[in-house]
Amino acid sequence: MTKLAGKVALVTGGSRGIGAAIAKRLAREGAAVALTYVNRKDKADAVVRDIEAADGRALAILADSGDVEAVRAAVAETVRAFGRLDILVNNAGVGRFAPIEEFSVEEFDRLVAINVRGVFVAVKEAVAHMGEGGRVITIGSVNADRMPTLGGGLYAMTKAAVAGLTRGLARDLGPRGITVNNVQPGPVDTDLNPANTAFAAELRKLMALPRYGTGDEIAAMVAYLAGPEAGFVTGASLTIDGGYAA
Template identity: 65%
Template sequence: MSNQRTFTGKVALVQGGSRGIGAAIVKRLAAEGAAVAFTYASSAGAAKALVDGITAEGGKVLAIKADSADAHAIRNAVDSTVETFGRLDILVNNAGVLALGALEDFSLEDFDRTYAVNVRSVFIASQAAAKHMGDGGRIINIGSTNADRMPFAGGSAYAMSKSALVGLVKGLARDLGPRGITVNNVQPGPVDTDMNPANGEMAESMLGFMALKRYGHADEIAGFVSYLAGPQAGYVTGASLTIDGGFGA
């Protein structure tokens, strides 16, 4: 585990934490001393491997199967985290889906699921987690640079969902500020994950939009989350902070 123990004694819940950016966040927080719970929907093998790896290094971790479109499952995940580790200090809302398609063909089912996972789940988890947080609590959402820039066709529902988080985080920051809880968005650009691999079919066009001609790494996003979750970011709230390699420049 890391020698930097910023989060010793803290408990975190990462919604959508078995793969990609979520897994990198789980590993980073655990390496810095937090007890970390995370949810997963279908990647049981990846979730087990993540738990085994962190446990082998002396970390405390809990995997919870929960569909982020299911309000009851989200609330149960929050309750299970508190029952297992005794408290909750950090919530990271990372669960997300990406559905692309021409407007005339885009199904209402895909629209509804995009909203349910990318927006509604953030509200539900934040509402549930805030009941357990004290002064110094942190809520961090993983949004997208597409909230500010959607440079290709077919992404209207996804861009809508990530733009909604910008308004939600401002309102939540006002709601929870008097309690000393900060709320922020991290807005990544293209990051090398299963959802959008650096060698995938969209990679060439994505690189054309960027000032830095490379995809981001999940560990870079996790480092940004670690900063926002830590004591040095205590004066940052209601912000949507972009880490996108110049995608929006």
């Protein structure tokens, strides 16, 4: 698997969960991978070690996606370390589920800063370095299209925002040969959404395939979008959800 040989990728939130699986998969495909983290340096370093143990190249960067300057610096550090940038994966994201009465304006701002503004800033910085064949891939959520549980309105709003941003940016960047896509997972077993809770049992009842997905399954779709075979896919929101939205 070397379809990304010679490419450089930046994966935000690559220390755990879906982002860690994406970072490792892109590295297996031959890309040099920079990954950001905000809390878990230990986990980010472990992902780097895993990649290096398989003869890949990787770099962990502390960068809070809610901090504009940190996101800018992460893109610059990636280019400084690996000499170019071909693939941006906007994976970092947070979820807070609460009734609107309990949702503060500060929490709204923080959710939007990470899940939406962080994506905007990363794309703006990254595409300045991308040429023909560049790839922007955002991890949205099936919750952009379906939100069957209570308290998820604000989270769903952020994921619908990146779906819209994806459509518009595909138009802006298409003439430069850069594709822009949005991957919308359903329930995936991570620290954010563990598969062994009562909430998870309720979600499984909503699915055509009554099981949680894995980070590796999401990473496989991202690897496809990052590769040359997906050159005609752009502006799309691709749902990978075990039939949660079916």
